Structure formats: C-alpha cells, structure tokens
Amino acid sequence: MAAEIAEQPSAWRNLLAARAACVEIGELIASRAPRFVQFVARGTSDHAALYAKYLVEIGLQIPAGMVSPSAVTVYGARPDLRDVLLIAVSQSGGSPDLVKSVEVGRAQGALTLAITNNESSALSDAAELHVDVMAGAEQSVAATKSYTSELLALYLVIAAWQGVDTSAVDALPDLGDEVLGSDGALAAAAQKYRYAQRLLTTGRGYSYPTAREAALKLMETSYLTAQAFSGADLLHGPLATVDPQVPVLAVVPGGRGGDAMAPVIARLVERGADIFGVGAASAVAELTGGVAIPDAPEELSPLLEIIPFQLMALHLSLARGENPDSPRGLRKVTETL
Structure with a gap:
C-alpha cells in the first residue's frame, strides 16, 4: 500500500502521456450528444463515479445519476436508455453486476463506456468504449493509485467532451x-x-x-x-x-x-x-x-x-x-x- 500510494504521480504522468485516447473518446461522446449520464460502480470506484457526476452536472449542466445495479441484476429492470451515456468504473473490470449492467444498458440503447485498470477485462469487452487508466498492477487490497487514476481519466474524458482547456492537469x-x-x-x-x-x-x-x-x-x-x-x-x-x-x-x-x-x-x-x-x-x-x-x-x-x-x-x-x-x-x- 505504501509503494502504491507513492506511485500515484508516476501513474498520472503515464496517463497524461497517453491522454489522446481520453480526448478522442470525449469528442466522440460530444458528437453523440447524450441527454443524460448514468454511472455504475462499486466501492472505491463508486466514489470516482460520484466525482465524475459533479463534473458532468457542473461543467456540462447535464443531469447525471448513479445506477443501482440490483435493479437490473436482481429485479430484471430493462429501462429505456436511448440517448443516455452509461459509464462503468471499475479497477478490475471483473465485477459481474457491473458487466451485466453494461450489457443490458448497451442492449437498451445506451452509449457505454468502461473506465478500468484492466484493458482485457470482461467489463471493457462489454462496453462500446473503453479507457485504460494505466495505473499498473495494484497488489494491495485497498485501492489507492487506481482510484486517483480513475479520477484523472474521468476528468480528461469529460473535459474533452466539454471542450475546455486542460493544461492545469500537467502540474x-x-x-x-x-x-x-x-x-x-x-x-x-x-x-x-x-x-x-x-x-x-x-x-x-x-x-x-x-x-x-x-x-x-x-x-x-x-x-x-x-x-x-x-x-x-x-x-x-x-x-x-x-x-x-x-x-x-x-x-x-x-x-x-x-x-x-x-x-x-x-x-x-x-x-x-x-x-x-x-x-x-x-x-x-x-x-x-x-x-x-x-x-x-x-x-x-x-x-x-x-x-x-x-x-x-x-x-x-x-x-x-x-x-x-x-x-x-x-x-x-x-x-x-
């Protein structure tokens, strides 16, 4: 945990060096003009998603909400998600309820984006779009560097969607x-x-x-x-x-x-x-x-x-x-x- 906390600035440098992928996805989202954003996540990644909810509502002035996965996985809900952007955030990309939520969301018309620290995960395969936060392997159970890398990836995507200057991130x-x-x-x-x-x-x-x-x-x-x-x-x-x-x-x-x-x-x-x-x-x-x-x-x-x-x-x-x-x-x- 100590080593992974200390690695965070280096992880951010890696992601910033590859920010073009986040910018491309943000611009694609802008071209699709979603009317609403839903986030689905668990644990630490849920807090990253909540941060992104503020970015969307304040910066883009688009309503955003947090998904309750059990509505889909336990109760079988199949909401109409046309013109909705569904963003799933997960360090591992391996939680079955998140994968199912994205699969159903995509089938119901949502544009789906997975933010993970695992480019070959089931979640990244289920979503139409994917961003690898590039934090590197995280061995400690307590997520640290993957959390802040999720924050940065979400910021870069949403800022590109919004079309604002992101030069402040370089510091x-x-x-x-x-x-x-x-x-x-x-x-x-x-x-x-x-x-x-x-x-x-x-x-x-x-x-x-x-x-x-x-x-x-x-x-x-x-x-x-x-x-x-x-x-x-x-x-x-x-x-x-x-x-x-x-x-x-x-x-x-x-x-x-x-x-x-x-x-x-x-x-x-x-x-x-x-x-x-x-x-x-x-x-x-x-x-x-x-x-x-x-x-x-x-x-x-x-x-x-x-x-x-x-x-x-x-x-x-x-x-x-x-x-x-x-x-x-x-x-x-x-x-x-």
Whole structure:
C-alpha cells in the first residue's frame, strides 16, 4: 500500500502521456450528444463515479445519476436508455453486476463506456468504449493509485467532451509529489487517533467523494467505524453525535466547496470537536490539526486531497498492529450480482 500510494504521480504522468485516447473518446461522446449520464460502480470506484457526476452536472449542466445495479441484476429492470451515456468504473473490470449492467444498458440503447485498470477485462469487452487508466498492477487490497487514476481519466474524458482547456492537469504529478512529503505529519496524526473506535469524515462539492473514500480506506484497513457525510447532511442530524471523543476528518480545499464548509466547521467547533483537516492552508490553520495541500483548480483538488487520507489509513493500520496490504476477510475483487 505504501509503494502504491507513492506511485500515484508516476501513474498520472503515464496517463497524461497517453491522454489522446481520453480526448478522442470525449469528442466522440460530444458528437453523440447524450441527454443524460448514468454511472455504475462499486466501492472505491463508486466514489470516482460520484466525482465524475459533479463534473458532468457542473461543467456540462447535464443531469447525471448513479445506477443501482440490483435493479437490473436482481429485479430484471430493462429501462429505456436511448440517448443516455452509461459509464462503468471499475479497477478490475471483473465485477459481474457491473458487466451485466453494461450489457443490458448497451442492449437498451445506451452509449457505454468502461473506465478500468484492466484493458482485457470482461467489463471493457462489454462496453462500446473503453479507457485504460494505466495505473499498473495494484497488489494491495485497498485501492489507492487506481482510484486517483480513475479520477484523472474521468476528468480528461469529460473535459474533452466539454471542450475546455486542460493544461492545469500537467502540474498535477509534481503537486502530488509535494503532497507525498506530508507523510511524517500523517504518521504522527495516526498515533494520535490509534485508539479511536469511531470517526466522521465530511466535505462538500467535488470533495464529498474524497470524504467518502477516506472513510472507506480507514474502515477497510483499520477496522474502525468511519461515517462519511456531506457537510450539508452533517448539519441535518448527525451533528448531534459529535463530541470531543469523536474525531472529524474534514476536507476544506480552496474554492466554493471549501467555502461552503465554513459554517459546518463553525458548528463542529461549537461542539468541541477534534477536527483534522486536509485542504487550503488558511482553512487548515484554524483546525485542531491537518495537512495543507498545494493550490489547484477545485475540480482537480480531489486527486491531491485524498493522498493524506490514504497515508493516514496506512499509518493508522500499522499503529493498530494490522496489515494494510491484506485486510481481514477482504479480497481485491468483490463478485456481487
């Protein structure tokens, strides 16, 4: 897991060097002018899909939604998907329910795109279009480099569809290397939280998927209860569960999403919460602790802001005497139907 976290900037460089494939697919999608986008994914890839949902709804102003695979695989639904783009996101491309969802979607008229880290997978074969995120083999059960490579691939495809300038992505690998330098601070933070049994993660906008992915990484490597809430949802009841003994991991980047977290942070402070933040230096400085990340466009910040949480999950697992590479009872591919 440590090696794969560290490989992320190199993986991004590989994908950027081959970005022409993403651009070509994005332009093809634009020519087809879909009226709606559906995403189907599981686990970590579901969080990448949620990030892409924000890209579509904000950048393209096209409605987008998340598929419930069981509607197709268990209940036999066959919705009319003409003029719909169905995007399946999967590290392995081997989950039967995702494959079935794409097969049915294609038969029902959808333009189908698979985003995987396996160009010869069943999912990539089932879809009309395919993008290989080129992250390289991932041995740890906890997905790290495949997640951020999925984010980057989705960004490149959707940006090409939108027809916007993507030059800002060229700085990402170097910025990622800079974020990896916070490893020592994250190791220290893990020692502080090693006895925690429950914590919350929160963020808004493009950073809400980061909060969800951070919670998943902590649960699957350290076996603690981690609940993820959007900042807005946190104020609608779950705030009552917060006290000084329940750490809160907050994503507070620059931009509108980070600004929208300000009233959330204020309410958490009122409750005496221990808040560890990842994001803009000015926001992190006001919290109990945290790690500042370099400035980047808000829609690209999720690639950087997840790295400190990956490192925290790694160090927290080790501090608790666990093996982050092989979490108990988990496998790399979950075969649901």
